[in-house]
Amino acid sequence: MSALGSTSSTSYGKTITVAVLLFILLTFSFTDLRYQTWLRLYEFFLWLETTPFGVIGKTWGAVFAVVEAIHLLAMALLGGAVIVGDARLLGWLFIDVPAREILDKAHKVFVVGLTVVLITGIFMACGVAGKIYWLPVFWYKMLALATGIFFVFFIRRPLLRHPLEEIHPRVTKLIAISSMLLWFTVAATGRWIGFAGS
Amino acid sequence: MINELIYDFAIWLDDSAWSTLLHESYYMYNWVESIHVLTLVVCLGMLFMIDLRMLGYALPNVPASNIARRLNMPMLIGFAIMFITGILLFYAVPVRTSQSVWFRVKMILLVACAVNAYLFHRRMNESVSSWDHDTKAPDRIRFGAIFSLGFWSLVVICGRLVAYDWFDCEYTDSDNFSQLLSGCIAGQERF
Amino acid sequence: MNDSKWDDRTIAAASSSVIILGALLYYWVGEGQSMLELLELAYGSVKFFNNPLVF
Structure with missing residues (x-):
């Protein structure tokens, strides 16, 4: 039994969730469903531009530029946390410090960075919603971001609650590399x- | 006088074939620009971790000197890449960039960052053994960390603003304040 | 084998990492290929120091 009691040694909740999500994603990608959903989202993106965020972002270029800079700074915080945590998992940095210590504290910094990145990101998206709707690279980014958030909170953190010695070293390296990439x-x-928009 | 010198230097750079090639190439220019921005994650990410450690917010139980020593190398590698790509970006668009008020403020801020970093390191090396395991560093070090966070944040904001043309010499002909701010040359023909 | 265990979390982590790595590799290789195709189309050869969007 796990220490948290939420998963017993016989339940495969997370593995099944991953499989189901993969199935949904593949179905979505290779059928008409993706196109239909995209068409329906157009109204929503037009509406985004009329929200206060959208109006501010479009009216004052200076505000948009500063929010963009804050977005970058928060990204540095998020990226710093990811690099420190993953480098510890790969054994590149801080091998003399307990992994738990590094990973837990880096995760806290990560959450702060992610929160600011999301808020400023939504602001920016509202200001240029009509443009980004047409850019494939925007949708790839959203997919990667959603995957990243799911991966961190549903996969990586729960796994790392195990003592590091009990996790197969190859799995540790695998999650570190995939997280960085x-x-x-x-x-x-x-x-x-x-x-892409210019 | 100094504005004329800067302008002449920028024109000289602008006249080189590679400057035009870099400026006009879609992939090369955007790659250099992307690398410049993405390395920010490596350089400032590490720097913020060090600064936040000194302030007691990140990794408080790891000795301060340990954090600073370990993260120094990735930070410097990131900085070197940012520096090189930054020079390339300037080289690609020399006249407009050198006459951007944001770029000028950014350069001054970078000097401030360098002085601050030097003082920070010196103070740290002098005294770290006495407070290495403390959650928060002493006041002097903490001020250094706050200045570092502040200066670098302003550097990023100014860097981002370079892209906007509000005070560009080219578009502010009749606006004396903008012309003064950007160090425009009377009757200049290239922008 | 040491005392490492293959429980739900480990299997989920390993499989999702492999899926993510595969997908990212697929994406980036695809991006590279379409870039080369665009340059090829524009110039008949791969030239990075030019703008394929301006003919």
């Missing part, structure tokens, strides 16, 4: 939104 992708596709 995933957040890199979120940041890189985010930057490309700016280029």
